[in-house]
Amino acid sequence: MDQLTFALAGNPNSGKTTLFNVLTGSTAHVGNWPGVTVDKKEGVYKKGDEPVAIMDLPGIYSLSPYTPEEVIARNYILKERPSCIINIVDATNLERNLYLTTQLLEVDIPMVVALNMTDVLKKQGDSIDVAALEEALGLPVVEISALREEGTEELMRRAIEAAKTTRDAFSVLKGIPSYGAIENAEIAFKLKDIQYPLFHAVKLVEKDELEVKSHPAEASAAVEYLKKNMKDASPFGEDTEAEIADARYKYIVENYAVALKRGRERKLGELTRSDKVDRVLTNKWAGIPIFLAILFAVFHLTFSENFLYLGSMIPPFAEFCEGIAAMENPWLSIFFSGDGLNSPGAMLFYLMEACTGQIGDWLGLGLTSMGAAGWAVGLVCDGVWGGVASVLSFVPQIMTLFLLFSILEDSGYMARVAFILDRLLRRFGVSGRAFMPMIMGFGCSIPAMINTRTLADEKERAATVRVIPFFSCGAKAPILTAVAGAIIADSANFHSTDLIVYGMYLLGVLVAILSLLLMRSTTMRGKTPPFVMELPTYHMPRFKNLMLHLWDKLKHYIQKAFTIILVSCIVIWVLSNFSWNWTFLMEEVEGEMINQQMDKSILGSIGMLIQPIFTPLGFGSQLGPWGWVFAVAAITGLIAKENVVATFGALAACVPVAIISSDVEGVGEVATMVAATGINVPALISFIMFNMTTIPCFAAVASAKGELGGKRFAWTLVFWMVTSYVVGSVIYTVGTWGWPALIWAAAAAAAIIGIVIYNKKADKKAKLLK
Amino acid sequence: MTWIDILIIVLATLAVAGVVAMVIVRKKQGKPSCCSDCSSCAGCSACHTKKQEKTDE
Numbered sequence: 001m002d003q004l005t006f007a008l009a010g011n012p013n014s015g016k017t018t019l020f021n022v023l024t025g026s027t028a029h030v031g032n033w034p035g036v037t038v039d040k041k042e043g044v045y046k047k048g049d050e051p052v053a054i055m056d057l058p059g060i061y062s063l064s065p066y067t068p069e070e071v072i073a074r075n076y077i078l079k080e081r082p083s084c085i086i087n088i089v090d091a092t093n094l095e096r097n098l099y100l101t102t103q104l105l106e107v108d109i110p111m112v113v114a115l116n117m118t119d120v121l122k123k124q125g126d127s128i129d130v131a132a133l134e135e136a137l138g139l140p141v142v143e144i145s146a147l148r149e150e151g152t153e154e155l156m157r158r159a160i161e162a163a164k165t166t167r168d169a170f171s172v173l174k175g176i177p178s179y180g181a182i183e184n185a186e187i188a189f190k191l192k193d194i195q196y197p198l199f200h201a202v203k204l205v206e207k208d209e210l211e212v213k214s215h216p217a218e219a220s221a222a223v224e225y226l227k228k229n230m231k232d233a234s235p236f237g238e239d240t241e242a243e244i245a246d247a248r249y250k251y252i253v254e255n256y257a258v259a260l261k262r263g264r265e266r267k268l269g270e271l272t273r274s275d276k277v278d279r280v281l282t283n284k285w286a287g288i289p290i291f292l293a294i295l296f297a298v299f300h301l302t303f304s305e306n307f308l309y310l311g312s313m314i315p316p317f318a319e320f321c322e323g324i325a326a327m328e329n330p331w332l333s334i335f336f337s338g339d340g341l342n343s344p345g346a347m348l349f350y351l352m353e354a355c356t357g358q359i360g361d362w363l364g365l366g367l368t369s370m371g372a373a374g375w376a377v378g379l380v381c382d383g384v385w386g387g388v389a390s391v392l393s394f395v396p397q398i399m400t401l402f403l404l405f406s407i408l409e410d411s412g413y414m415a416r417v418a419f420i421l422d423r424l425l426r427r428f429g430v431s432g433r434a435f436m437p438m439i440m441g442f443g444c445s446i447p448a449m450i451n452t453r454t455l456a457d458e459k460e461r462a463a464t465v466r467v468i469p470f471f472s473c474g475a476k477a478p479i480l481t482a483v484a485g486a487i488i489a490d491s492a493n494f495h496s497t498d499l500i501v502y503g504m505y506l507l508g509v510l511v512a513i514l515s516l517l518l519m520r521s522t523t524m525r526g527k528t529p530p531f532v533m534e535l536p537t538y539h540m541p542r543f544k545n546l547m548l549h550l551w552d553k554l555k556h557y558i559q560k561a562f563t564i565i566l567v568s569c570i571v572i573w574v575l576s577n578f579s580w581n582w583t584f585l586m587e588e589v590e591g592e593m594i595n596q597q598m599d600k601s602i603l604g605s606i607g608m609l610i611q612p613i614f615t616p617l618g619f620g621s622q623l624g625p626w627g628w629v630f631a632v633a634a635i636t637g638l639i640a641k642e643n644v645v646a647t648f649g650a651l652a653a654c655v656p657v658a659i660i661s662s663d664v665e666g667v668g669e670v671a672t673m674v675a676a677t678g679i680n681v682p683a684l685i686s687f688i689m690f691n692m693t694t695i696p697c698f699a700a701v702a703s704a705k706g707e708l709g710g711k712r713f714a715w716t717l718v719f720w721m722v723t724s725y726v727v728g729s730v731i732y733t734v735g736t737w738g739w740p741a742l743i744w745a746a747a748a749a750a751a752i753i754g755i756v757i758y759n760k761k762a763d764k765k766a767k768l769l770k
Numbered sequence: 771m772t773w774i775d776i777l778i779i780v781l782a783t784l785a786v787a788g789v790v791a792m793v794i795v796r797k798k799q800g801k802p803s804c805c806s807d808c809s810s811c812a813g814c815s816a817c818h819t820k821k822q823e824k825t826d827e
Contacts, residue, residue: 367778
């Protein structure tokens with residue numbers, strides 16, 4: 001006998017992926033907002049007598065698809081014919097969720113209804129009479145809580161039982177005026193031996209685009225029938241789609257919703273606790289400032305070296321911290337900076353840095369005691385470990401950042417942010433729905449680009465894919481932190497790493513918004529689609545979910561550090577220590593192997609060749625010796641963004657100690673290069689923004705190619721290169737001299753006038769054509 | 771050149787060759803070359819369409 005296959009179908013954010021994870025032991029990404037899953041995902045349930053394949057489908061409100069991921073769900077159900085459909089119904093929104101159930105009833109596949117979130121319903125003081133609902137639907141109904149892993153085994157037992165039986169298709173539409181047309185079409189489909197005749201007949205009479213295209217003869221017969229019989233028969237006239245939707249809801253209210261037992265009658269307009277919180281968080285005026293404040297709190301907790309500004313508020317405490325910092329004890333530095341107490345993220349960063357530094361020391365001592373030559377110690381300690389450790393040092397801070405973002409996502413707040421930003425984004429040509437993939441971009445651009453499939457408008461989707469890399473991903477965080485640290489080391493008065501990183505993130509978002517405005521008013525013009533998104537109920541984030549999110553990120557990061565980053569470090573070390581004629585450039589100076597001729601290395605000559613390209617951005621030919629390292633770092637970052645910091649880590653050891661005052665891991669390595677090259681602060685900010693807005697890593701580029709394809713992808717590459725070059729140039733020239741701001745403003749004004757004239761001409765042309 | 775120097779050269783060469791081979795093998799298997807196993811990505815099958823088509827055949 002073939003293996004049983006169950007499909008999980010239900011409304012968005014009804015808990016399908018949570019149930020999928022419980023049944024299959026998977027760790028698929030779940031989030032408290034509709035539209036997390038955009039593709040089908042397969043797993044196996046092994047707890048029963050026989051293994052069952054479980055298919056997690058993207059959430060759908062009906063079987064009439066509008067977006068690509070809705071097509072995936074519909075096609076799977078209709079074409080793959082699973083052994084049983086597990087229809088997940090959010091018990092707290094029974095009527096709306098049962099709308100899909102009434103459509104699934106029209107397909108003769110065995111089905112079980114899983115009433116999810118019943119624990120939340122009970123908390124609200126309500127309950128569902130399961131036996132009554134089961135009788136009304138004619139289907140097995142099982143109460144579950146996927147989040148608490150309750151009722152899932154009973155659900156699988158009933159589903160396996162149902163899969164071994166057959167079920168006739170049934171429609172709740174019997175008796176409506178257009179049902180005659182449905183019956184006629186069903187008979188025609190049965191004669192043609194088409195699978196699911198009732199379902200296709202209903203869709204045809206609904207004038208579903210796909211259906212009408214596939215069965216034109218039946219469609220014209222249905223239209224004839226409706227013209228003859230529907231004029232006075234229905235208040236909806238020939239608008240059968242509205243008639244059918246109305247009939248479904250009426251049937252649900254009369255026959256199914258009676259199973260819902262309200263604990264107490266709610267007064268009209270009575271607000272739930274979630275509604276009361278939303279009154280503040282989604283307030284027209286306060287919503288965006290609150291979001292910016294929450295975002296700053298996230299960065300303060302992650303990057304600040306003056307936690308809660310205690311050092312600034314309590315002068316004796318600041319003096320105490322300064323005293324501890326002066327002792328230069330790496331273990332005490334974990335807790336205190338020269339300005340105050342470190343934030344949790346900064347504490348973890350310094351702890352990791354102390355550990356990686358200690359391991360580096362042990363490696364050096366071990367290899368020397370085993371008689372390794374100076375170059376071999378250099379390769380392992382400076383080249384390989386120096387590069388890998390500089391990336392690993394940032395793991396705790398990145399994990400802290402992800403944890404805080406995951407808490408915001410799981411609580412349901414991020415969905416609210418999409419809602420409050422809709423008003424702002426709409427002015428730039430995209431809806432608030434586009435914000436969800438953008439915010440996913442703070443984690444990784446790849447799933448974020450895939451998530452744009454939830455956007456129905458193709459041009460809006462392409463524009464969103466293009467700006468996603470501007471939302472700094474986890475791999476770019478080390479660049480921001482390390483360069484921010486170098487800016488602080490270079491500045492006498494400004495000591496707020498958190499403010500610099502926060503500012504850079506916001507600058508990335510600003511570039512994204514301006515790019516959207518530019519694209520949506522030129523090459524990607526179109527109406528901004530309406531934004532309808534169900535706001536999920538607030539709930540306390542689940543510890544297990546948070547840990548799964550973190551584990552996934554950590555695993556990915558460590559894997560990358562010990563594969564691609566490690567290999568890049570070896571290659572960089574070899575290229576920076578050999579000349580074109582394979583002369584080894586390291587020399588023994590006072591018992592230590594030092595490479596004082598790195599400019600003559602293969603990497604040095606390549607770096608110097610490409611260096612002039614970056615002159616307008618501030619990290620090109622104007623820099624002193626080793627200035628080409630910035631150019632090389634920008635290029636190695638195209639493989640993986642972590643490589644930028646790893647490049648500094650691998651090459652910093654070659655800079656003579658006389659030039660710099662410190663030689664420490666991580667942040668200090670960029671500071672070393674800053675001291676050696678004489679790069680200024682605007683050029684450093686330009687360097688960060690170049691890396692944030694240029695072509696992303698290889699994997700993200702492949703993902704963009706998959707989502708956009710062909711010509712649009714080629715233009716996307718050009719767009720990324722031009723944007724990063726212009727943004728970097730503006731920051732450097734304006735930051736260094738000030739007056740070029742006038743030139744840039746004039747160029748922007750000329751571009752705006754050009755766009756307005758072009759658009760007016762295009763509109764005139766379109767009117768004439770009409 | 772001592773044995774430890776030779777060992778370091780061999781290990782470094784093996785690391786480079788191993789990672790390059792891994793990237794090629796993963797790409798042939800239809801897995802992403804970015805070293806992630808994608809197990810928890812909601813859109814993971816988007817990266818594995820070729821493999822699925824082969825399995826379907």
